[in-house]
Amino acid sequence: EKGEYRHFMLKEIFEQPTVVAQTLGSYLRQSDRSVALPQLDVDLGEINRVTIVACGTSYYAGLVAKYWFEQFARLPVDIDVASEFRYRDPVLEPGGLALFISQSGETADTLAALRHCKENGQTIGAVVNVPTSTMAREADVLLPTHAGPEIGVASTKAFTCQLAVLAALAAHMAVKRGRLSRAQEEEIVEHLLETPASLNAALDHDDDIAAMAPLIAPARDVLYLGRGQDYPLAMEGALKLKEISYIHAEGYASGEMKHGPIALIDENVPVIVIAPSGPLFEKTVSNMQEVSARGGKIVLISDAEGIAEAGEGCMATIEMPHVHPLIAPLVYAVPVQLLAYHVAVAKGTDVDQPRNLAKSVTVE
Ligand code: M6R
Numbered sequence: 001e002k003g004e005y006r007h008f009m010l011k012e013i014f015e016q017p018t019v020v021a022q023t024l025g026s027y028l029r030q031s032d033r034s035v036a037l038p039q040l041d042v043d044l045g046e047i048n049r050v051t052i053v054a055c056g057t058s059y060y061a062g063l064v065a066k067y068w069f070e071q072f073a074r075l076p077v078d079i080d081v082a083s084e085f086r087y088r089d090p091v092l093e094p095g096g097l098a099l100f101i102s103q104s105g106e107t108a109d110t111l112a113a114l115r116h117c118k119e120n121g122q123t124i125g126a127v128v129n130v131p132t133s134t135m136a137r138e139a140d141v142l143l144p145t146h147a148g149p150e151i152g153v154a155s156t157k158a159f160t161c162q163l164a165v166l167a168a169l170a171a172h173m174a175v176k177r178g179r180l181s182r183a184q185e186e187e188i189v190e191h192l193l194e195t196p197a198s199l200n201a202a203l204d205h206d207d208d209i210a211a212m213a214p215l216i217a218p219a220r221d222v223l224y225l226g227r228g229q230d231y232p233l234a235m236e237g238a239l240k241l242k243e244i245s246y247i248h249a250e251g252y253a254s255g256e257m258k259h260g261p262i263a264l265i266d267e268n269v270p271v272i273v274i275a276p277s278g279p280l281f282e283k284t285v286s287n288m289q290e291v292s293a294r295g296g297k298i299v300l301i302s303d304a305e306g307i308a309e310a311g312e313g314c315m316a317t318i319e320m321p322h323v324h325p326l327i328a329p330l331v332y333a334v335p336v337q338l339l340a341y342h343v344a345v346a347k348g349t350d351v352d353q354p355r356n357l358a359k360s361v362t363v364e
Pocket of ligand 1: 059104105153154156243
């Protein structure tokens with residue numbers, strides 16, 4: 001039931017603080033601030049590389065996780081969309097963990113890739129939202145998200161719960177591999193436990209985002225920019241917008257702008273910049289200047305510090321709470337979801353059942 005909400009998508013966006021807390025609750029122990037994965041039959045300390053395979057939004061969750069596996073666990077990560085992976089004869093060596101991320105646990109290409117990896121001796125991990133799904137049954141290591149049923153075709157709460165599980169898994173593997181001291185583990189867990197409160201703070205901006213949606217709704221093309229672990233969010237933002245508002249959108253790495261997409265920039269192309277303040281912020285500011293110099297209209301999604309530094313001259317700004325970089329992708333998912341939602345509402349499209357799309361893609 002939608003309850004007080006106009007659409008399932010909006011309800012599911014607002015459920016995120018609760019379901020992310022639920023999900024984190026089954027992977028972290030609050031009492032001693034440690035990572036405590038459900039009982040596993042496999043020792044993940046023996047894993048020497050990770051292969052991540054998924055589709056759509058679940059693939060973007062995997063792209064974020066690649067940064068975490070590398071940074072915290074120092075594990076090499078190969079990642080691909082399932083439809084490419086399954087036909088490209090990837091190199092799968094002993095000692096590898098193949099990780100499949102799927103809300104439904106039934107996506108045809110992802111399932112085929114899972115079976116291929118199983119036949120090739122990989123340990124199979126599955127991050128799924130439906131515990132009775134085929135992928136859940138076929139995995140050696142089941143890592144459930146506890147998002148509850150997701151009805152809206154555009155995935156929202158499943159994505160942030162996937163990120164929650166993947167962050168805990170990366171931390172677990174880092175501990176197992178001796179890459180995190182006890183104090184560092186405690187610090188990571190503390191930051192993860194702050195996520196639900198930060199998600200609530202992000203949701204407080206729903207009205208501001210609704211108010212600025214009419215500025216984006218008339219656009220024919222929208223560009224999303226992000227850097228580092230926030231780059232996949234640019235792609236996720238673009239996917240959300242195209243799915244439900246039918247506006248053409250692309251997500252790009254900020255630094256790639258001058259290698260092509262800058263040619264598109266004029267006053268008719270809104271550019272959504274996803275940029276928490278931090279070491280890479282200065283670089284993004286210079287990319288923003290390149291956009292402004294060509295008449296581009298910027299929407300900056302950042303924290304108070306970032307907005308104070310670079311907000312002037314933007315068409316609009318959306319202020320996020322100041323958060324630790326680890327949880328930024330979870331928190332910044334909220335404004336990109338809300339922006340797509342409100343633009344779609346402004347355009348009058350069918351938000352929960354967009355044209356040509358199915359919730360579960362069980363054919364190739
Ligand atoms: O059930 P899955 O997570 O395997 O589904 C993958 C994609 O089909 C899915 O994320 C799709 O891209 C969504 N409609 C995105 O909002």
